[in-house]
Amino acid sequence: MRKTSSILKSVLLILLALFFLSPIYIIFVNSFKDRQELYDNALALPDNFSFQYYLEAMEKMNFLSALGNSLYITIVSVVLIVILSSMTAWMLVRTDSKWSTVIFMTFIATMLIPFQTLMMPLMQFMSAITENLNIPMYNTREGLIFMNIGFHASLSVFLYHGFIKSIPITLEEAATIDGASKFGVFWRIIFPMLKPITATVMILNVISIWNDFLLPSLTLIDTALRTIPLSTFFFFGEFTIQWNLAMAGLTLTIIPVIIFYAMAQKHIIKGIGEGAVK
Amino acid sequence: MPNRNKLKWFLLFTVPLIFIFTIVVLIPFLVGIYYSFFEWDGIGANPKVFVGLDNFVELWGDNQFLRSMWLTTLFTVLSVITINVIGLAFALLVTSRIQTANAARTLLFMPYLIGGLILGYIWQFVFVDVFSFLGEVTGLDQVFFNWLVDPQFALYGLVFVFTWQMAGYIMIIYIAGIQAIPNDVVEAAKIDGASTWQRFTRITFPLLMPALTISLFLTLSSAFKIYDVNLSLTGGGPANATELFAMNIYQEIFGSSNYGFGQAKAIVFFLIVAAITLTQVYMTKKREVEM
Known part of the structure; x- marks a missing residue:
């Protein structure tokens, strides 16, 4: 009984955290969609993963x-x-x-x-x-x-x-x-x-x-x-109106941050905590 | 001779930074005070006209300025509350003995690393397209509509996004505070029969006062000075309904080329930020309890 409730809590907590990050998921999936697909369902996974918007965004930015x-x-x-x-x-x-x-x-x-x-x-x-x-x-x-x-x-x-x-x-x-x-x-x-x-x-x-x-x-x-x-x-x-291009651009800008975070995650959280206590 | 030697080393170690700091911060600050007594359009060839304290008097007749001051106050109060409540709730969740706590902490902190400008653009898309989409699908179009076109909801949208950015950061500070509470105090209360709620309100929360002081200071000053999210999410619109303090100053100086008048606003801005944060630190410091 105790064990199931603790597993349930674990799952709920991670779901909460993932829901919290859903805007990042949203811009990621929409960076692959064309206009029609985007308006049909902004939350669904894209039909195909083509990187054309990325290439275009990279060049324009x-x-x-x-x-x-x-x-x-x-x-x-x-x-x-x-x-x-x-x-x-x-x-x-x-x-x-x-x-x-x-x-x-x-x-x-x-x-x-x-x-x-x-x-x-x-x-x-x-x-x-x-x-x-x-x-x-x-x-x-x-x-x-x-x-x-x-x-x-x-x-x-x-x-x-x-x-x-x-x-x-x-x-x-x-x-x-x-x-x-x-x-x-x-x-x-x-x-x-x-x-x-x-x-x-x-x-x-x-x-x-x-x-x-x-x-x-x-x-x-x-x-x-x-x-x-x-x-x-x-x-x-x-390019305000071209949202799919914009989404690809935003995803690009977040990638370096995610790499930095993945590499130094422990130091970052510890460092922030210590910096604040001082 | 040793004293001379000591002075030489002191200067060698400190002068480079003090020199840079003086040029970048101290001189512009003093020159800024000087500029605020003049009327000037920012063009070097045009004369600066000394107007004394006129700029500071005129401020109180500038409706857009007064409005942005009020909006900034409202924005700050709302965000400070939501950020601290959510940040503390997150901190309590991830310090409880749940297996996925560490992974959750890592994920919840992430928005803070992404800069305000980019966050604003991400959420612009969420409000404009995803909210409209959700409204159609769920039928809850009282909640899910494009918040950014409604003057009032656009401000709530700013609070929402700023909370999303800062909650994970403030969480880290509360975590540090919670971990500093000795376990035996909590255990003793448990044995004495204190409920979870009692333990939180009577023990955890009072001992979190130092963390609260820091969190309030950080949220208060950063909310009051917000600019990036404001620029990318709403751009001050619709119809200047979300033009906050920092943006108003920027517009006055670089938008309308009222350098002197804008600088007077900037000085008032500084005085208000200093007064608010110092008062807050003084008041919460008083309430900290010694262990």
């Missing part, structure tokens, strides 16, 4: 180029965020001065500023730098990476700061007495110990940067520079 841009921007931004914010956080924790406190508090306080408050002056400033100093900040992927680092600095420093505070200082002191430089101490001793929080910082930043739309839409003007959210946006602007 310039999908491979967008995927490349998204990967490049996300990976370089996240690597630099990890390096710079862990170094900064470590120094702030280990230097006992009022400047450390002021800097740390400034990082924390700015977490409350919405992006909309910064976007216009930021764009003015970036195009001013581009024009007057000839540093290409505006309309380049590298400029966007620079801005990504700035916007994600606060949260990353905050997470590292909390974690580093719990590491005993004695280890570092021993290494310093042995004559290692600060640089050596940090990279050889401290950074490896930060692994759990580095995973959290990386995951939170990957999700946020990969999916970001507004900032790239303001900075990247050239079509060749578009990221996945940007190319999806313009794709929908042009």
